[in-house]
Amino acid sequence: MIVVTALSFGLRFWHLERFDIFVFDEVYYVKFAQAYLAGMPEFDAHPPLGKYFIAAGIFLSKDLFLESPVSHRWMNALVGGLVPLLVMGIALTLSELNTVTKQAAEQTQNPAQNPAKQWTFACLAGGFVAIDGLFITESRYALINIYLVFFGLLGHWLWLQAHLIQHQPQRLPQRQQAASPAVRVTVYRVLAGIALGCAIATKWNAIGYLLSLLIWELYQNNKLLRVSGRIPQIKALSRQIAALCTYGILIPAFTYSALWWPHLYLSKEHFIALHRTLLTFHLHLGTHSHSACSKWYTWPLLIKPIAYWYEKKGPWAYSVSNLGNPVLWWLSSAAIAVLAIAVAIGLAKAVVIFGKNVLSRQSFRQSFRQSPRKPPSHALSSSEETVKNNSLNGSWRNHPLAAYLLIGYATNWLPWAVVGRCTFIYLYMPAVVFSFMTLAWLLSEWLYSPVNRPWAKTISWIMLGAIALSFLFWLPLSLGLPLTSESLSWRWWLKSWI
Template sequence: MTFFRKLVPSFGMGMASVFLLSLALHFWGLSRFNTLVFDETYYVKYAYNYLTHTPLFDAHPPLGKYAIALGISIGNYFHFGQDTVNSLAGTELSPISYRWLNALTGSLLPLVVGGIAYQLTHRPSYALIAALFTTCDGLFLVESRYALINIYLVFFGLLGQLFFLSALEQQRGGRWVWLALSGICLGASVGVKWNGLAFLLGIYLIWICAWAMRWAQRGRGAEGQKGRGAEGQSPLQNLTRVNLLEILFYFGVIPALIYYLVWIPHLQINTERGFWELHQQILGFHERMQNGPKVHPYCSKWYSWPLIVRPVVYLYETASNTTEFVPSLPPLPAGTAKVIYDVHAMGNPALWWLSAIAILLLVGELAKRVWVWVTTSGNLDRSAVYFPGQKELWCVLYLVLNYAANFLPWIKVTRCTFIYLYMGGVIFAFLALAWLVERWLHSPRPRLRAMGVTAIFLILVAFVFWLPVYLGLPLSPQSFQIRMWFPSWI
């Protein structure tokens, strides 16, 4: 108990420090590029259309654009950054007005990830490492510094997962509140983009696995439960207390209702099509979209995402000096650039590559446990050691299934896809890496502790090294080139 009292203040200070770092990274120089960056060209205009009740067609659900519109409305009311404005969306807007809410959402994301990590293990050090890793990723930083919508999809999806995990620790009487909040957030995630359904799929998969394990244990008899008195308090056991009707209501009916409600303002503005007709039109748009560099130069295959084979350049401008107005249009003649401003939507290479290894290690660990459990039907004492007696199983199963739910469905997608579609999956890979690093740091073996420290050091160094292409800081051509390790990164 004395140790716990000493740990809580340091944990709180640690999480507060991570949040302040995240806040500074997201809000520093938010209005530096007084233009529409990448898909801001669409989303800021759509958001302004909602504010002016102008009809529009968008290939995604409208919630993300509502959020940008809300940011514009609040920003204009409080006159955020009115000294820097542009009229690229059809009216004079300051970049801060259409970016600040995204930046705030991105700043809060490490706290949500840390909350998930804590709910999984109740280990403050794991939560702190997971939050730090999320703060030190470049793709999440870039996506939330501009008026784009992927950050809302991930934020609502992870918040729904956090509420779901919180519900598992509640008694039946108080559980419904957290389950309802989870369903609302997951419906909101789908209301940003359809791939928000992956967060719902992850919950369904873990619930099915929990019930399958319970039935398998019953088949082996009561002897398999000996020596596992605390198992009744595990999240997997608590999950089987959620019955099918509750799952269907909280993770079927409620998300569907929220999703429908999200469309009401859009349908009131765009009266020429009904709900189902509009969805057929959107589905047809995605089905007709082809793949390859002719469609978009930064299309990338799903299997290339974990390795960061093809990141996306959101902004590239050249200038003769650091005081010249940016963006400079038209671009300077070839060979005359002295300063490069580049915004690369790419992950932290050290974090992404180590996370890819970590998720593979967890898949291997899970496969080993399942194999031992299946092949030891005659030795209940031995099988209990591997599956499902250890608390680590819950964390491994949760991370692997949610990663698979957010990543593997992209195998069947044939249209042009981009690396930012991996954001929902890679966050669970971050959690997997943080889980391993936290275990290594607490290991009695010096080599494992050194591995944990080295992993954190490499991630921090890599983040600082590539930070200029996340924030769009001025670089010399030589400094830019040393950060582009592969031709496919340019």
């Protein structure tokens, strides 16, 4: 974890002063931030929190960096450097939740754990974010997407902590068990709601982070009730919905509204009138062509990255692109597809089994409460049992992690399918984190498989080696390092990358 964090900060702070000009949308966001410091905010199509942070960075470093571009970039590098740490925290918490769910499903007090596998999953997930070109570039310049991702993931980590404490308070460290679990759950959920409100106050598309948590929480709570043999009751569902509305809607909405106050105070505008203007702007943005536009369905394949900066000096070419790590993106897209297919197959099998139970005149309650964790001794052969226990097949239903990854990915990516205007690949940042985590989970499962599978470990190491080489090969495009024209052309594998 220390190595991943150090690598993350090193890549984001290294020579942050390079290019003493505004790179890409810095020309807008730095101007907006300086307008806040001057007390005369300007109209922008997005909520204000991202610009507040850039303005705070300029204000806090005005005497230290003077006119250096570091003054408006260091805050992004700091926040961006923390994102891999959040991803590692989420991965570790999800591993704990998997253990809790397995304990409930198998009715065991101390289910087997593999700390090495859990930490491998966490470090791979965080490491993938740390070395991805899109995240590096967005963290090195005064842009606002990294704040959306940071606060969205912070909200997720806090919410997952609350969920873990609620369902397994005895897993808290001894020094923390003195506090009431209910109080700790409330505190974590309030903080999660605030963080999610901050994400939406950066960009509206952060609603995907909020939506994914609400869907996952409702699904996971009801699944735990079924696993433990209790059918969800109306009262229980009502309490869940009330809690979700309070922590997942009201608190984020209040936070979002409160964060507009400095802007409204300086601009003398009205909250509702301003939002009407913003909504009208986005609805009438149109579908006009832009050289950097890309369709939502091309994002997982990394078809159309954006050139943030290009300059030619003598024999050297300096290019800054938000090109992600190609091998990492392609493998992670394949991993999320494999997980989605496995879940779809599992759902189809569950529907068939449920239908057979109904047709065999079992009562609805019996068929609903029937759990695959206790099949008759003659029901499964040894080979079927192996398939059932595979982490990407039958036992996915006992994996809150699988549901979390798929729901998070879908809610942050699929809504863009209904958007007709020009869209850009950086809008995929909230979703691609979940595909990175999916790949990390798959690799950790293969590396620590309880079944002797040499081929799986070999393939895992080949994948990791390819990702590392891909990172090194395309790193100059993330950092803007000098390359000859020939060397630069080697890195443009697709014509659309130019």
